[in-house]
Amino acid sequence: MASISIYHSLNSTSFQKNYAFSPSTTQKACAFASNSSFSSKSLSFSTRATPLVPFSTLNPMNASTRSHTFDVVIIGAGIIGLTIARQFLIGSDLSVAVVDKAVPCSGATGAGQGYIWMVHKTPGSDTWDLTMRSHKLWEMLAESIDDQGLNPLEVLGWKKTGSLLIGRTPEEVVTLKERVKQLSKAGLRAEYLSSKDLHLKEPSLVVGEDSGAAFLPDDCQLDATCTVAYLEKVNRHFASKGRYAEFYHDPVTCLLRSRISGEVEAVQTSQNTLYSKKAIVVAAGPWSGSLVDDLFRETDIVLDLPVKPRKGHLLVLENFDSLKINHGLMEAGYVDHHDLTQHPGLVDQGQILSISMTATMDSMGNLVLGSSRQFAGFSTEVDESIVNRIWMRAADFFPSLKGVSLTDFTRSRKVRVGLRPYMPDGKPVIGPVPGLSNIFLATGHEGGGLSMALGTAELVADMVLQNTLKIDSAPFAVQGRCC
CATH class of the missing domain: 3.50.50.60 (FAD/NAD(P)-binding domain)
Incomplete structure (x- = not known):
């Protein structure tokens, strides 16, 4: 033995x-x-x-x-x-x-970033049923923890924040309205928010009058x-x-x-x-x-x-009080940057680096900003130029950040770098x-x-x-x- x-x-x-x-x-x-x-x-x-x-x-x-x-x-x-x-x-x-x-x-x-969101998923896609099933199982797990007299927020970092997928162009708005219809038909609570309604949800977010968002109030995140x-x-x-x-x-x-x-x-x-x-x-x-x-x-x-390893950066600002957000946020362009099945040749040549605005408040109240996607082998070295681009992209949506220098947060900022397992067919x-x-x-x-x-x-x-x-x-x- x-x-x-x-x-x-x-x-x-x-x-x-x-x-x-x-x-x-x-x-x-x-x-x-x-x-x-x-x-x-x-x-x-x-x-x-x-x-x-x-x-x-x-x-x-x-x-x-x-x-x-x-x-x-x-x-x-x-x-x-x-x-x-x-x-x-x-x-x-x-x-x-x-x-x-x-x-x-x-x-x-x-x-x-810890989000378990359906807002950027497409009903009827090959991964839809698997993601929906997982979403249900996560909710069941959180409920079972609560039934045991424990707090899912403390145990899992679980929060039902809701998610917003934000569009800023006429084309993106049309796509978002159609997405809301599809998500609603698939049985999820979903609604389209005009720029005015979006501002009421997220006062710090500044978008044009022609902007809008798909809103899923039941989306969750965990730590x-x-x-x-x-x-x-x-x-x-x-x-x-x-x-x-x-x-x-x-x-x-x-x-x-x-x-x-x-x-x-x-x-x-x-x-x-x-x-x-x-x-x-x-x-x-x-x-x-x-x-x-x-x-x-x-x-x-x-x-x-x-x-393939697909490298990503996230910027974490601890105890950041210059900006507060109420939901999980993601720009509509994230969906396109996520899907590279339309141009696999560029993937093979390692030519794609994308930066998309994502923003969440974690269970500790820290601001988590993302995100980048690139093919850089198995390197997990921090690229400061990418961190700066994430910051500038966030400032496009939150102008209050433009008056704040990222260098002022040297001690209270963290950078997470991970390698996502990417498959060419998604x-x-x-x-x-x-x-x-x-x-x-x-x-x-x-x-x-x-x-x-x-x-x-x-x-x-x-x-x-x-x-x-x-x-x-x-x-x-x-x-x-x-x-």
């Missing part, structure tokens, strides 16, 4: 550095999380003696690694990986392991750091039952297959061999493509997962790999990881458990898109 640590405690200093929060902000924003710590324990798992061979001879198995067995092994501890783990734990009796080269919230999840802390607490509850373990700071090196059956049976990491009896789920965000290439390099499996990849029925992919959500997370988790779990699917999985299939 092999003994392992259920999870690795996070060093508070590195935690604050990774998430760009000051100690006071972290403590305040995650008051609930501070009550969710567990004492370090040990848990025994049986080892397996089945003769295995690594898929890649470039990554031979390390004889000093330890072996553990689970029903499901999930590669990736972002919002997608953690929600998938939760779904298996609360919806079945399977055991689950989550493995990551870093820690939760250190990628796109922690660098996002990713608090939400991840909550998910980890839920998942770790099952560790004492022998059903959950985390392997952080432990990069995956290869998959192992049985010499007897040829089936994939384990995930090899730098420190452990994690056997899987039921499924292995690759949910490694923008790293999924290169990871899959490495994992299947020495096989006859033809799999080309074209997920849809995530969710489902089994053809020819490897126990290998599942769950990646490519781009900027919609939070908004589609719970629906994705439910979909993956239902596939593995062979339950009736709640939504059509065909748009997200691996077959025909990656092989």
Whole structure:
């Protein structure tokens, strides 16, 4: 029997550095999380003696690694990986392991704006049902937390702020009016606001008389750091039952297959061999493509997962009192900047950098401004020219910012930089790999990881458990898109 640590405690200093929060902000924003710590324990798992061979001879198995067995092994501890783990734990009796080269919230999840909005979604699109299902599941989760006598704002950073999609040209206004009709027909509360009505909603916002907005009063947002802390607490509850373990700071090196059956049976990491009896789920965000290439390099499996890292900047101004907003705001042009399926050639050449105005107040009352989108490989370096452009773009909508110098906020400003997992066709990849029925992919959500997370988790779990699917999985299939 092999003994392992259920999870690795996070060093508070590195935690604050990774998430760009000051100690006071972290403590305040995650008051609930501070009550969710567990004492370090040990848990025994049986080892397996089945003769295995690594898929890649470039990554031979390390004889000093330890072996553990689970029903499901999930590669990736972002919002997608953690929600998938939760779904298996609360919806079945399977055991689950989550493995990551870093820690939760250190990628796109922690660098996002936290909105779960439908205002910029298109009814009838391939991702509509998945996003709607996820939206419903997030609301159900917030309600269940409230039913337990807890405050969803403290637990998840959950706020029903409503969202505004703002148009400033005649063409954008026409599109917004049509969008409101579509959203209303799809069953959402939606209304079109004239420039006068828009000003009443957001007095600090200055737009022309011909401007307008689509308004969804039920749209919500959450704090990713608090939400991840909550998910980890839920998942770790099952560790004492022998059903959950985390392997952080432990990069995956290869998959192992049985010499007897040829089936994939384990995930090899730098420190452990994690056997899987039921499924292995690759949910490694923008790293999924290169990871899959490495994992299947020495096989006859033809799999080309074209997920790319799409870099984004967000500007966070702490305790900013020069501007207050009442809802989540987004300019109509964000929708076009989000969709690059019309010019994939430019994506391949790395020629697109877009800046769109988005503005939210987080659960701490900090102003969060965005956003940028660009293809810059896996670089997460802050580009000050992009930060300045985000500030200037926000000032186009909020003229009061023009009299304020960004340099005055050196100490109270933070910049979040994340890599969104972009798919050329604008849809995530969710489902089994053809020819490897126990290998599942769950990646490519781009900027919609939070908004589609719970629906994705439910979909993956239902596939593995062979339950009736709640939504059509065909748009997200691996077959025909990656092989």
